[in-house]
Amino acid sequence: MTTMPIAVEARNAVKAFGQGAVAVKALDDVSVQIRQGEFFTLLGPSGCGKTTLLRLIAGFETPTSGQILLGGEDITHLPPNKRPVNTVFQSYALFPHLTVAQNIGFGLEMQNRPRAEIKETVARMLALVQLEPMASRKTSQLSGGQQQRVALARALAPTPKVLLLDEPLSALDLKLRKEMQIELKRLQMETGITFVFVTHDQEEALTMSDRIAVMSAGHIQQTGSPRDIYTRPANRFVASFIGETNFLTGKSDGRQVVLHNGAAVDLVTKQGAVSLAIRPEQLRLVATGSAGAMPARVASTVYFGTDTHVHLSLSDGSQIVARQQIPATGAMDLKTGDEVGVILPADALQVLED
Amino acid sequence: MADRSFEVARLPGFRSIALTAFVLLYLPIITLVVYSFNAGQSVAVWEGFSLDWYTTAWENEAVKGATYRSLLIAASASAIATTVATMAALGTTRRKAFKGQTFIYVMINQPLMVPEIVTAVALLIFFASIKVATGYNGLIYLIIAHAAFCIPFAYLPIRARLEGMDLTLETAAADLYASHWQAFRFVTLPLMLPGIIAGAMLAFVISLDDVVITEFVKSGGQDTLPTYMLGQMRRAITPEVNAISTVLLALTVLLLTAFFLLTRKKD
Numbered sequence: 001m002t003t004m005p006i007a008v009e010a011r012n013a014v015k016a017f018g019q020g021a022v023a024v025k026a027l028d029d030v031s032v033q034i035r036q037g038e039f040f041t042l043l044g045p046s047g048c049g050k051t052t053l054l055r056l057i058a059g060f061e062t063p064t065s066g067q068i069l070l071g072g073e074d075i076t077h078l079p080p081n082k083r084p085v086n087t088v089f090q091s092y093a094l095f096p097h098l099t100v101a102q103n104i105g106f107g108l109e110m111q112n113r114p115r116a117e118i119k120e121t122v123a124r125m126l127a128l129v130q131l132e133p134m135a136s137r138k139t140s141q142l143s144g145g146q147q148q149r150v151a152l153a154r155a156l157a158p159t160p161k162v163l164l165l166d167e168p169l170s171a172l173d174l175k176l177r178k179e180m181q182i183e184l185k186r187l188q189m190e191t192g193i194t195f196v197f198v199t200h201d202q203e204e205a206l207t208m209s210d211r212i213a214v215m216s217a218g219h220i221q222q223t224g225s226p227r228d229i230y231t232r233p234a235n236r237f238v239a240s241f242i243g244e245t246n247f248l249t250g251k252s253d254g255r256q257v258v259l260h261n262g263a264a265v266d267l268v269t270k271q272g273a274v275s276l277a278i279r280p281e282q283l284r285l286v287a288t289g290s291a292g293a294m295p296a297r298v299a300s301t302v303y304f305g306t307d308t309h310v311h312l313s314l315s316d317g318s319q320i321v322a323r324q325q326i327p328a329t330g331a332m333d334l335k336t337g338d339e340v341g342v343i344l345p346a347d348a349l350q351v352l353e354d
Numbered sequence: 355m356a357d358r359s360f361e362v363a364r365l366p367g368f369r370s371i372a373l374t375a376f377v378l379l380y381l382p383i384i385t386l387v388v389y390s391f392n393a394g395q396s397v398a399v400w401e402g403f404s405l406d407w408y409t410t411a412w413e414n415e416a417v418k419g420a421t422y423r424s425l426l427i428a429a430s431a432s433a434i435a436t437t438v439a440t441m442a443a444l445g446t447t448r449r450k451a452f453k454g455q456t457f458i459y460v461m462i463n464q465p466l467m468v469p470e471i472v473t474a475v476a477l478l479i480f481f482a483s484i485k486v487a488t489g490y491n492g493l494i495y496l497i498i499a500h501a502a503f504c505i506p507f508a509y510l511p512i513r514a515r516l517e518g519m520d521l522t523l524e525t526a527a528a529d530l531y532a533s534h535w536q537a538f539r540f541v542t543l544p545l546m547l548p549g550i551i552a553g554a555m556l557a558f559v560i561s562l563d564d565v566v567i568t569e570f571v572k573s574g575g576q577d578t579l580p581t582y583m584l585g586q587m588r589r590a591i592t593p594e595v596n597a598i599s600t601v602l603l604a605l606t607v608l609l610l611t612a613f614f615l616l617t618r619k620k621d
Contacts, residue, residue, distance in 0.1 A: 060525055080528040093526035097544045106540075107530035158531065 044215035293341025390596035431500030508553035515549025
């Protein structure tokens with residue numbers, strides 16, 4: 001993967017809206033390299049700048065400073081109609097006066113491609129998104145999921161170098177969204193086109209992406225594979241945004257961290273105050289007084305079907321959550337008020353840079 | 355089915371009030387139309403059915419001239435007004451909200467708010483000085499005057515149409531390799547066309563119907579149908595006026611029906 005050439009790149013991109021003192025930086029010095037053929041996701045809460053970055057790549061906005069490169073070529077000031085990049089819009093933005101087939105052929109028509117080629121491509125796209133019987137329908141006669149497919153086919157038809165997807169699944173219900181996630185992944189594999197996908201849904205990002213850039217407040221917080229980001233979050237924001245996490249603070253002498261509740265963990269870190277994160281499924285619950293276990297009391301248990309979340313109070317009053325698989329061999333049948341021991345496996349603890 | 359929820363239509367007297375209103379609205383028009391087919395000279399005493407007054411009106415050179423001028427002015431004025439209104443509607447809706455937006459709306463819709471008689475006097479004085487200076491007395495003054503007061507009538511349906519249109523559509527067109535002109539030609543224009551046609555028809559009807567401003571601005575021998583009829587009323591009233599009115603009514607109803615069909619919301 002690392003040998004693949006770079007498809008799109010943002011270099012020190014800054015985008016400020018408004019002027020002077022009221023200017024808001026939607027993007028603050030963002031640099032990112034997206035590789036060819038990659039399913040790349042920009043993940044973050046609303047207002048984090050992910051859509052702005054997408055619009056810079058599409059050409060709908062010009063960066064205040066910095067550069068956008070496509071295949072190594074500077075396209076920062078190229079208008080959107082001159083960029084070999086297509087977008088699937090959140091609202092789909094299908095042309096209501098045109099049929100499904102005319103919508104899909106629109107980009108090719110504007111490029112003045114030969115009739116025969118347009119006809120052939122539109123037919124191929126209709127087959128790709130399984131909408132052949134709908135070719136001559138108006139888009140308003142289609143369901144949400146079908147409109148989504150038309151939007152995809154329309155953006156893929158001109159074979160863009162990069163396909164940009166702006167929260168395309170957010171308008172669909174859960175079942176349809178799951179189907180479209182698989183569909184999108186299939187389309188990406190079949191076409192081999194670089195996908196840049198914007199979402200605020202961490203689960204969507206984890207299941208679909210080759211790599212994810214987690215964004216917050218106009219910055220990229222971490223870029224990496226879903227596994228990297230989940231198991232080795234770079235900072236507190238990433239750790240809390242992706243999945244559930246327990247945060248623990250303590251003091252380190254370099255080789256051992258003494259937590260605020262008095263428990264000690266062997267961990268090589270920088271000296272001084274440290275922040276640690278551990279996923280609920282990594283905590284091990286054992287009988288009180290077991291070797292290396294810190295004491296805790298069960299505050300409540302929540303049953304989730306596949307697992308149970310055990311909320312625990314530590315001796316210093318702080319709360320953490322442990323997840324127990326059901327059925328788990330040796331899992332304890334815990335009730336509120338029970339005393340337990342908690343083991344923090346050192347290899348599951350993440351040291352956060354704050 | 356004892357539905358006791360409040361409904362205005364069930365209040366005592368509702369039916370009779372509604373009925374009275376409809377009678378007041380339509381009875382005079384029905385009378386007008388009926389007497390256009392009167393065989394006699396009167397617009398009040400029925401003497402039998404005939405199409406004589408339609409023939410009389412059709413053969414009257416003054417009516418022919420007035421009809422020609424009315425149609426020419428309405429066609430030219432609505433064409434100018436619709437073009438201006440289309441550009442105004444594009445300028446005020448195909449963008450993010452801007453400062454002074456309400457002020458601009460008020461400016462565009464000025465003719466709806468200023469009393470017509472004031473506009474008429476203003477135009478009379480304004481054009482009089484131009485007529486003196488240039489010595490030109492053609493229909494162009496009437497066309498300009500009509501175009502001016504027709505703009506808001508053309509503007510409102512076009513704007514309504516554009517406001518219901520997703521701003522992302524042009525962005526999507528640009529994303530799909532359309533130049534500014536292509537995006538307008540293949541996306542914006544076809545989508546706003548029903549609004550433009552509706553606006554043009556409304557402007558046409560409004561121009562066709564105008565009396566006050568026309569009466570003030572016209573030069574000698576420039577009667578339109580409405581001002582010709584007004585002139586006739588000052589002399590002897592014959593069912594000829596009824597016949598002309600009936601034809602005007604039919605034309606207006608036809609255009610307004612088309613207008614409503616065009617502006618009707620889909621499904």
